[in-house]
Amino acid sequence: MSTFENSLENSSALKYLRPEILAMAGYTPGEQPKIQGLIKLNTNENPYPPSPAVYKLLKEDFDPSLLKLYPDPVASELCKELGESVGLGVENVIAGNGSDDILTMAFRCFCDKDRPVACVYPTYSLYTVLAGLQNAECIQVDLNSDFSLPENLLEKIEKANLFVIPNPNAPTSNLFDSKTLEKICASFKGIVMIDEAYADFSGQTSANLVKKYPNVIVSRTFSKSYSLAGARFGYAMAQAPLIYNMMKMKDSYNVNMMTQKVALASFRDKEYLRKTVSLIIETREKLGAELSSLGFKVEKSSANFLFAAPPDRDGARCANLLRDEKIIVRYFPGRMTGEYVRITIGTPEQTATLIAVCRKIYG
Amino acid sequence: MSTFENSLENSSALKYLRPEILAMAGYTPGEQPKIQGLIKLNTNENPYPPSPAVYKLLKEDFDPSLLKLYPDPVASELCKELGESVGLGVENVIAGNGSDDILTMAFRCFCDKDRPVACVYPTYSLYTVLAGLQNAECIQVDLNSDFSLPENLLEKIEKANLFVIPNPNAPTSNLFDSKTLEKICASFKGIVMIDEAYADFSGQTSANLVKKYPNVIVSRTFSKSYSLAGARFGYAMAQAPLIYNMMKMKDSYNVNMMTQKVALASFRDKEYLRKTVSLIIETREKLGAELSSLGFKVEKSSANFLFAAPPDRDGARCANLLRDEKIIVRYFPGRMTGEYVRITIGTPEQTATLIAVCRKIYG
Numbered sequence: 001m002s003t004f005e006n007s008l009e010n011s012s013a014l015k016y017l018r019p020e021i022l023a024m025a026g027y028t029p030g031e032q033p034k035i036q037g038l039i040k041l042n043t044n045e046n047p048y049p050p051s052p053a054v055y056k057l058l059k060e061d062f063d064p065s066l067l068k069l070y071p072d073p074v075a076s077e078l079c080k081e082l083g084e085s086v087g088l089g090v091e092n093v094i095a096g097n098g099s100d101d102i103l104t105m106a107f108r109c110f111c112d113k114d115r116p117v118a119c120v121y122p123t124y125s126l127y128t129v130l131a132g133l134q135n136a137e138c139i140q141v142d143l144n145s146d147f148s149l150p151e152n153l154l155e156k157i158e159k160a161n162l163f164v165i166p167n168p169n170a171p172t173s174n175l176f177d178s179k180t181l182e183k184i185c186a187s188f189k190g191i192v193m194i195d196e197a198y199a200d201f202s203g204q205t206s207a208n209l210v211k212k213y214p215n216v217i218v219s220r221t222f223s224k225s226y227s228l229a230g231a232r233f234g235y236a237m238a239q240a241p242l243i244y245n246m247m248k249m250k251d252s253y254n255v256n257m258m259t260q261k262v263a264l265a266s267f268r269d270k271e272y273l274r275k276t277v278s279l280i281i282e283t284r285e286k287l288g289a290e291l292s293s294l295g296f297k298v299e300k301s302s303a304n305f306l307f308a309a310p311p312d313r314d315g316a317r318c319a320n321l322l323r324d325e326k327i328i329v330r331y332f333p334g335r336m337t338g339e340y341v342r343i344t345i346g347t348p349e350q351t352a353t354l355i356a357v358c359r360k361i362y363g
Numbered sequence: 364m365s366t367f368e369n370s371l372e373n374s375s376a377l378k379y380l381r382p383e384i385l386a387m388a389g390y391t392p393g394e395q396p397k398i399q400g401l402i403k404l405n406t407n408e409n410p411y412p413p414s415p416a417v418y419k420l421l422k423e424d425f426d427p428s429l430l431k432l433y434p435d436p437v438a439s440e441l442c443k444e445l446g447e448s449v450g451l452g453v454e455n456v457i458a459g460n461g462s463d464d465i466l467t468m469a470f471r472c473f474c475d476k477d478r479p480v481a482c483v484y485p486t487y488s489l490y491t492v493l494a495g496l497q498n499a500e501c502i503q504v505d506l507n508s509d510f511s512l513p514e515n516l517l518e519k520i521e522k523a524n525l526f527v528i529p530n531p532n533a534p535t536s537n538l539f540d541s542k543t544l545e546k547i548c549a550s551f552k553g554i555v556m557i558d559e560a561y562a563d564f565s566g567q568t569s570a571n572l573v574k575k576y577p578n579v580i581v582s583r584t585f586s587k588s589y590s591l592a593g594a595r596f597g598y599a600m601a602q603a604p605l606i607y608n609m610m611k612m613k614d615s616y617n618v619n620m621m622t623q624k625v626a627l628a629s630f631r632d633k634e635y636l637r638k639t640v641s642l643i644i645e646t647r648e649k650l651g652a653e654l655s656s657l658g659f660k661v662e663k664s665s666a667n668f669l670f671a672a673p674p675d676r677d678g679a680r681c682a683n684l685l686r687d688e689k690i691i692v693r694y695f696p697g698r699m700t701g702e703y704v705r706i707t708i709g710t711p712e713q714t715a716t717l718i719a720v721c722r723k724i725y726g
C-alpha cells in the first residue's frame with residue numbers, strides 16, 4: 001500500500017493509464033551529444049544565430065520584471081502581424097509553443113477513435129505518434145519512389161478526417177506540386193493540414209489556400225528559418241471558425257512572454273531572414289553538387305537539409321562513418337529511407353569539412 | 364467550394380471537429396485591462412519582480428545565439444535540482460510549459476469517455492474544461508460550507524479514475540488537512556493529483572506522499588511564488604512509472620531554453636523566495652484583519668490571495684465598486700462563491716489603497 005514503486009515495471013498505479021498510452025513505446029529524448037568539436041547536422045537547426053534584433057530585445061529592451069505577469073494568452077500583436085503579412089486577420093492565426101503544440105491541438109480537435117488521420121510515407125514521424133495519443137487510426141500512403149504524391153492518394157485517404165502533409169516534406173526534402181495540393185484541398189472530405197516548417201527555404205507557400213478553402217490549415221514554425229528552435233514558436237493559419245475552435249484546445253498561456261517578443265523582433269527583421277535563408281540555399285546547392293559528383297543520389301531539396309543516398313546505398317554505414325569523424329547526421333532505418341541519410345545544411349565551414357570527409361570515405 | 368467562410372457560423376468545415384469540442388463554449392482570453400494606474404488583483408500574480416538572478420541571467424549570462432538550438436527536451440538540470448530538493452530523483456520529475464501543460468498531460472493520460480475525473484466544488488475552473496476536452500465525465504463534489512472536505516468524499520468520487528485537488532484550494536484559499544489528504548491517497552482507487560500552485564504560501568507540501576503512494580502526483584508552478592507567470596514553468600512529481608508514461612504525452616520540446624534557465628536561476632535564489640513569500644504573507648494577514656474589522660467574512664488563507672465576502676455578502680457589487688476605483692479583483696458568480704470576491708495580495712502600497720477604498724465603501 002505504502003511503497004516507493006519507482007522501477008518502471010509493476011507499479012500498481014499503471015492500471016489507471018489509458019491502455020493505449022500504456023501500450024505505446026516510451027519517449028526517447030533526442031540525441032544531445034556533448035562531444036567537443038562535433039558538427040551537429042542531425043536536427044535541422046539553423047547554423048546561423050537569430051537576428052541581431054533578438055540580442056537587442058533580450059539585452060536592452062526587455063524588462064525582466066514583466067515576467068511576474070501572465071503573457072498575452074493569444075499573442076495578439078504577433079498574430080496580427082503574421083496574419084497581415086499574407087492578407088489574413090488576427091482571427092485567422094493561432095499561436096503555439098512550437099509547431100508541435102499546433103500539431104497537438106489539431107490532432108486533438110479532429111482525431112479520435114472514430115476519426116482517422118492520414119499522412120504519406122515517408123514523412124515526419126511525429127504524426128503517427130500524435131495519432132496514437134488520440135487512439136486514432138493512422139493511414140499511411142506510400143509516396144512514389146521519387147517521393148512525389150501517388151495518383152490515387154485521394155482514394156486511399158478517403159476514410160480519414162485529417163490529412164497532414166509537410167511541404168517541403170521531411171525527411172525527403174522535396175516540394176510537392178502546388179496544383180496537386182490544391183486539388184486535394186478542394187476534393188478531400190476532411191481537414192487538410194499543410195505543415196510548412198521548411199517553407200521559407202522553398203520560396204513557396206500555401207497560405208493563399210486558407211482564403212479559398214474552409215478546410216485548410218497551414219502551419220509554420222520559427223525553429224528553422226528564424227533560428228529560434230530554443231524559443232519555441234509556431235503558428236497556424238485557417239479560416240476563423242477553425243481557429244476559434246482550435247483555441248478551445250489551447251493551454252491558456254501557451255506562448256511565454258519572452259518568446260512572443262523574440263519572435264516578433266525576428267519576424268520584423270525581414271532582411272536578416274532573406275540573407276540567412278539565401279546563404280543556406282547557396283550552401284545546400286553546393287553540397288548537393290559535391291555529393292552528386294561523389295556518387296551520392298541526392299534528392300532535389302527545397303528545405304534546409306539534404307536527403308542523400310551514399311554510393312553504396314547504405315545509409316546506416318554512412319551515418320556511422322561520419323560519426324567516427326565527429327559529424328552527426330540523421331539516419332532513418334526502414335523501407336524507402338534506409339538507403340539515405342538526412343543532412344542538415346550547416347555553415348560553409350562545416351560543409352567544407354563534411355565534403356572533405358565524404359571524399360575520404362567515398363572518393 | 365472555394366470560399367472565405369470566415370464568420371463563426373456556418374463553416375462547412377466545422378463538421379470535421381470532434382462534436383464534443385464543437386459543443387464546448389468558446390475560449391475567452393483572461394482580462395488584460397490597459398487602464399492607466401490600475402491595481403490588478405485579479406489573477407494571483409506576484410506583486411514583486413522575479414529574483415535578481417533572473418535579471419543577471421537574461422542581461423549578462425544568457426547567450427541568445429544558443430536559441431538556434433533545440434532546448435533540452437526534459438529540462439534535466441532543472442528537474443534534477445527540483446527532485447533533489449525533496450529527496451526525489453530526476454526520474455520522478457516532469458517539466459511543463461506552466462502547470463497548465465502538466466494538468467493537460469495528466470488529463471490526457473488518465474481520462475477519457477470511460478475514465479471520469481473528480482474534483483471538489485468550488486475549485487480551479489480549468490479542471491472541468493480539461494475534462495470536457497477529453498470527453499470525460501467530471502464528478503464535482505461540494506465542499507462543506509466552511510470549504511473543508513466532506514466526510515463522504517471518497518464514496519462520492521469512487522467512480523473516478525483521476526481525482527485532482529488544489530492545496531491550498533482556489534478560489535477558497537484554505538488548506539486541506541494533510542491527514543485527510545493522505546487518507547484519500549491511500550484509499551482512492553485511481554490517481555490523486557495534488558495541485559500545489561500556491562503551496563509556497565502555505566508552508567506545507569505533500570511531496571513526501573510521492574515516495575509513499577504509487578498513485579500520487581504533486582504538481583507545482585513558478586507562476587505564483589517565483590513571480591514567473593510570464594515565463595511558463597510548472598512541474599510534477601510522481602513515482603517513475605507515472606512520470607515515464609506522462610512523458611509519452613509531452614510535446615518533445617515543451618519548455619523553451621530561456622525559461623529553463625530563468626527557472627533554475629530563480630530556484631537557486633532561495634533567500635529571495637523566502638523574503639518575498641514572507642512579505643506577501645505579512646500583507647495578507649494585515650489585509651485580512653482590516654477587511655474583517657470592516658465586516659467582511661474573510662476565509663482563512665494559506666495562499667497569495669484572500670477569499671472574502673463583503674458586509675452585504677454581494678460579491679458582484681463589491682467587484683464592480685472596486686473596479687470604479689480602478690481596483691480589479693476576481694468575482695465568481697454562482698453557488699457558494701457569489702457572496703465573495705477573490706483578492707490577490709499586492710504590494711503594501713496597493714493594499715493600503717485597497718483598504719482605504721473598502722473603508723470608503725463599507726466603513
